[in-house]
Amino acid sequence: MRRRTLLQTAAAGALTFFFRTPASAAPIEPTRPGAYAEDFNAYLKISADGRVGCFVGKTELGQGATTVLAMLVAEELELDPARVDMLLGDTDLCPWDLPTGGSLTMWHTAPVLRGAAAEARAVLLGLAAKALGAPAADLALKDGALWVKADPKRRTTFGELVQGRKMARHLGKVKPKPLSECTVIGRRVPRKDALAKITGAAKYAGDLRLPGTLHACLLRPPAQGLKLTTADTAAAERVPGVRIVRDGTLLAVLHAQPDTARKALALVKGTFEGTEPDVDDVRIYQYLVDKAAPGQRVMIARGDVAAGEKRAATVVEGEYRNAYEGHATLEPHTSVAKWEEGRMTVWASNQSPFVFRDSVAEALKLDKDKVRIVTPFVGGGFGGKLVAPAAVEAARIARQLPGVPIQVAWNREEDFLLDGYRPAAVVKIRSGLDAGRGAITFWDNIAAGVSQGEAEFAYDMQTNRYQAPAVPDLHPLKVGAWRAPNAHTNAFARECQLDALAAKAGLDPATLRRRLANDPRLLRLLDLALEAFGWEPAPGPTGRGIGLACGAWRQALVVAVAQVAVDKATGKVQVLRFLEAVDVGLVVNPDGARQQVEGAITMCLGQALSEEIRFKGGHILDKNFDTYLLPRFSAIPRIQVVFADSGTTTTQGIGEPPVVPVAAALANAVFDATGARVTHVPFTPARVLEALKRVP
Amino acid sequence: MDAPVSFVLNGKPVTVTSPRDRMLVWVLRDELGLTGTKVGCEAGLCGACTVLVDQEAVLSCSTALGDVAGKSILTIEGLALDGKLDPVQKAFQDHHAFQCGYCTSGMIMAAWAFLKKKPKATRAEIVAAMEGNICRCGAHVRILDAVESVGKATGGVR
Numbered sequence: 001m002r003r004r005t006l007l008q009t010a011a012a013g014a015l016t017f018f019f020r021t022p023a024s025a026a027p028i029e030p031t032r033p034g035a036y037a038e039d040f041n042a043y044l045k046i047s048a049d050g051r052v053g054c055f056v057g058k059t060e061l062g063q064g065a066t067t068v069l070a071m072l073v074a075e076e077l078e079l080d081p082a083r084v085d086m087l088l089g090d091t092d093l094c095p096w097d098l099p100t101g102g103s104l105t106m107w108h109t110a111p112v113l114r115g116a117a118a119e120a121r122a123v124l125l126g127l128a129a130k131a132l133g134a135p136a137a138d139l140a141l142k143d144g145a146l147w148v149k150a151d152p153k154r155r156t157t158f159g160e161l162v163q164g165r166k167m168a169r170h171l172g173k174v175k176p177k178p179l180s181e182c183t184v185i186g187r188r189v190p191r192k193d194a195l196a197k198i199t200g201a202a203k204y205a206g207d208l209r210l211p212g213t214l215h216a217c218l219l220r221p222p223a224q225g226l227k228l229t230t231a232d233t234a235a236a237e238r239v240p241g242v243r244i245v246r247d248g249t250l251l252a253v254l255h256a257q258p259d260t261a262r263k264a265l266a267l268v269k270g271t272f273e274g275t276e277p278d279v280d281d282v283r284i285y286q287y288l289v290d291k292a293a294p295g296q297r298v299m300i301a302r303g304d305v306a307a308g309e310k311r312a313a314t315v316v317e318g319e320y321r322n323a324y325e326g327h328a329t330l331e332p333h334t335s336v337a338k339w340e341e342g343r344m345t346v347w348a349s350n351q352s353p354f355v356f357r358d359s360v361a362e363a364l365k366l367d368k369d370k371v372r373i374v375t376p377f378v379g380g381g382f383g384g385k386l387v388a389p390a391a392v393e394a395a396r397i398a399r400q401l402p403g404v405p406i407q408v409a410w411n412r413e414e415d416f417l418l419d420g421y422r423p424a425a426v427v428k429i430r431s432g433l434d435a436g437r438g439a440i441t442f443w444d445n446i447a448a449g450v451s452q453g454e455a456e457f458a459y460d461m462q463t464n465r466y467q468a469p470a471v472p473d474l475h476p477l478k479v480g481a482w483r484a485p486n487a488h489t490n491a492f493a494r495e496c497q498l499d500a501l502a503a504k505a506g507l508d509p510a511t512l513r514r515r516l517a518n519d520p521r522l523l524r525l526l527d528l529a530l531e532a533f534g535w536e537p538a539p540g541p542t543g544r545g546i547g548l549a550c551g552a553w554r555q556a557l558v559v560a561v562a563q564v565a566v567d568k569a570t571g572k573v574q575v576l577r578f579l580e581a582v583d584v585g586l587v588v589n590p591d592g593a594r595q596q597v598e599g600a601i602t603m604c605l606g607q608a609l610s611e612e613i614r615f616k617g618g619h620i621l622d623k624n625f626d627t628y629l630l631p632r633f634s635a636i637p638r639i640q641v642v643f644a645d646s647g648t649t650t651t652q653g654i655g656e657p658p659v660v661p662v663a664a665a666l667a668n669a670v671f672d673a674t675g676a677r678v679t680h681v682p683f684t685p686a687r688v689l690e691a692l693k694r695v696p
Numbered sequence: 697m698d699a700p701v702s703f704v705l706n707g708k709p710v711t712v713t714s715p716r717d718r719m720l721v722w723v724l725r726d727e728l729g730l731t732g733t734k735v736g737c738e739a740g741l742c743g744a745c746t747v748l749v750d751q752e753a754v755l756s757c758s759t760a761l762g763d764v765a766g767k768s769i770l771t772i773e774g775l776a777l778d779g780k781l782d783p784v785q786k787a788f789q790d791h792h793a794f795q796c797g798y799c800t801s802g803m804i805m806a807a808w809a810f811l812k813k814k815p816k817a818t819r820a821e822i823v824a825a826m827e828g829n830i831c832r833c834g835a836h837v838r839i840l841d842a843v844e845s846v847g848k849a850t851g852g853v854r
């Protein structure tokens with residue numbers, strides 16, 4: 001197994017991120033990027049009883065990786081997916097993989113796994129041919145048995161052929177089955193994690209009950225940016241069974257009972273030092289703009305902006321903002337670590353086992369081989385669990401107490417305080433439409449807090465300039481990847497701006513997008529969405545409360561149509577209906593893909609309408625779900641999902657794409673309902689009321 | 697010494713020796729090893745810790761052990777009878793009414809308590825009943841479908 005350094009991995013990932021070609025150009029043939037294991041035995045093991053085990057270095061976050069990856073293996077090996085045993089996220093047992101993020105599982109890992117399964121199939125057929133004395137072409141394969149078609153009594157099984165050994169033969173690249181022969185891909189398959197999750201048997205990191213476990217609660221600073229200096233632990237130490245571990249600025253109170261550890265921690269008095277940023281959730285936007293100003297760099301430069309502006313008949317200037325947003329996974333960051341015989345094992349709620357391994361190794365100055373990450377079920381990720389702070393904390397404590405399993409389970413307040421938020425951002429756009437209302441003559445973005453990711457879209461924009469700051473540590477708070485990073489911020493700005501142009505020019509917003517679409521896939525998808533929704537063209541605002549937006553994530557395209565009702569007295573937006581048409585190429589697991597789209601739409605109702613991290617200096621004011629408002633059942637609209645039959649055999653991930661246009665479609669729907677343009681995500685009732693006041 | 701507290705747990709009598717003000721969720725998870733009941737907020741705000749006390753949905757993060765003395769508690773682990781899934785569990789399974797599954801135990805228990813009282817509920821009534829339970833993954837539509845289907849299919853839970 002070959003492994004790359006983190007740097008090389010990151011570079012490889014980055015290349016893929018910015019690689020844009022039509023989907024049809026990407027081959028379905030199994031590709032094996034350098035870092036992926038070459039030997040199919042790394043992914044597939046057949047036990048003596050013929051069961052197939054599949055080992056993948058991704059994790060099950062609820063997105064359905066377990067099920068869809070089993071489907072790919074089952075397809076090639078002619079099995080029921082229920083007969084493929086999946087093992088994910090164990091760095092000792094699974095071959096190296098990239099993090100479970102960026103919708104990369106279906107994009108990167110799926111072709112590798114499919115190729116491995118196709119090769120295994122060919123090897124098994126070859127072994128059977130030898131054992132049965134018949135050419136491989138004359139053999140049938142189903143449910144783990146192989147037989148001579150003309151003489152079914154001459155048969156053997158996976159188990160007999162392999163006898164639990166590694167399959168020594170290698171055939172190199174073997175083409176997977178053609179789509180026309182596939183029987184598993186495209187079918188509704190029961191989720192493999194269903195039984196465990198509906199019976200409470202599913203074990204998450206916090207559910208592991210290793211004998212002798214001590215629960216560690218860490219002393220936190222009252223604000224981001226502060227560090228522990230001194231601590232008085234005398235009172236806590238008087239609680240029977242309490243132990244204190246101190247390692248630099250880390251101070252943990254340990255107890256065999258999690259709630260007792262937490263109570264004892266409250267008895268510790270700490271002093272902290274450091275400087276908090278002088279900014280809050282209101283002043284943050286000007287702060288970002290000011291701080292970014294000296295370092296603006298042109299990231300996209302196409303065409304002559306000044307010349308384009310001269311040709312414009314309609315010009316609109318907009319400023320779009322989004323707040324910091326938390327990941328707020330229902331399961332907070334949790335890890336259990338144990339130091340034994342010179343090795344650190346960490347059972348971690350995580351999205352990236354190999355990054356976690358490397359982070360723990362680095363923090364403890366251990367060789368990577370001395371760290372093992374094991375991944376139980378994970379209670380949501382959304383980008384928040386790509387980083388390993390709780391795992392590192394557990395490992396640092398465990399390093400001091402050999403043989404004792406140490407559990408670090410953040411509570412909700414810690415999870416809000418220590419999260420790396422979706423960055424707050426400001427995107428200013430000036431843009432213009434020609435007199436014929438069919439061409440964008442110029443499009444000029446200046447951004448702060450966000451980068452140009454996915455700022456280019458499948459519209460005909462001859463002139464597009466995007467400036468973003470290259471200022472390090474721009475953000476006063478910790479930020480991180482949040483489902484479709486950059487893309488959803490840029491899509492919000494672009495799609496609202498486009499809507500404003502259409503309205504000013506007296507044009508139906510769908511018509512403008514159809515005129516601008518320069519990719520036939522987008523045109524088809526627009527048609528699909530508009531027809532499924534029953535769109536009736538009219539320039540906004542129509543009072544109907546219907547809004548449209550488009551978005552992309554790499555080669556995936558999404559068109560969203562929303563319908564809302566706005567209470568003009570309170571500013572409350574009720575979403576009535578939300579439709580997404582999605583083109584992610586070949587949909588391997590239709591129900592799983594649908595779940596991802598439904599989930600993304602639902603999650604982003606919160607992003608658009610209510611979720612915002614309020615802060616003052618480094619103090620995070622939102623500490624729990626009483627003030628940080630996630631969408632609840634009463635907020636849920638009727639949701640419709642349609643998939644484009646793109647005719648390709650390429651498959652794209654689907655975790656991110658459906659997120660991208662949600663907030664924009666809702667903002668455009670609010671405009672259509674009221675004539676008020678909301679430009680600040682989340683558009684809370686207060687912000688909607690403000691926007692309503694600005695309507696002439 | 698903490699006085700022992702007795703109650704019925706998933707049909708069997710148990711006695712635990714924990715402070716009476718210890719929250720039930722820790723007694724269940726930590727002392728009794730029933731980790732199907734989850735912890736999401738420890739403040740009565742998310743519903744992940746929902747269990748049934750005398751067939752009423754209760755937030756075990758905000759219920760003291762002393763308050764359940766002599767009562768009957770049902771957790772997700774006790775819902776399937778003799779290996780047979782409860783209709784609510786079955787509906788969640790059939791509808792794939794979960795993603796990460798972290799909210800699922802609480803959702804199922806909340807739905808169970810509601811359907812027990814009102815097997816033939818309207819969609820709006822189900823929404824109101826489930827409002828206290830958070831799902832971050834956005835499985836809401838399927839959860840509603842699942843809960844609605846139980847009422848339709850079987851006339852309610854057992």
Ligand code: FES
Binds near residue numbers: 735736739745
């Ligand atoms: S953990 Fe009890 S309501 Fe959230």
Ligand code: FES
Binds near residue numbers: 330794795800834
């Ligand atoms: S399924 Fe993840 S929180 Fe509901």
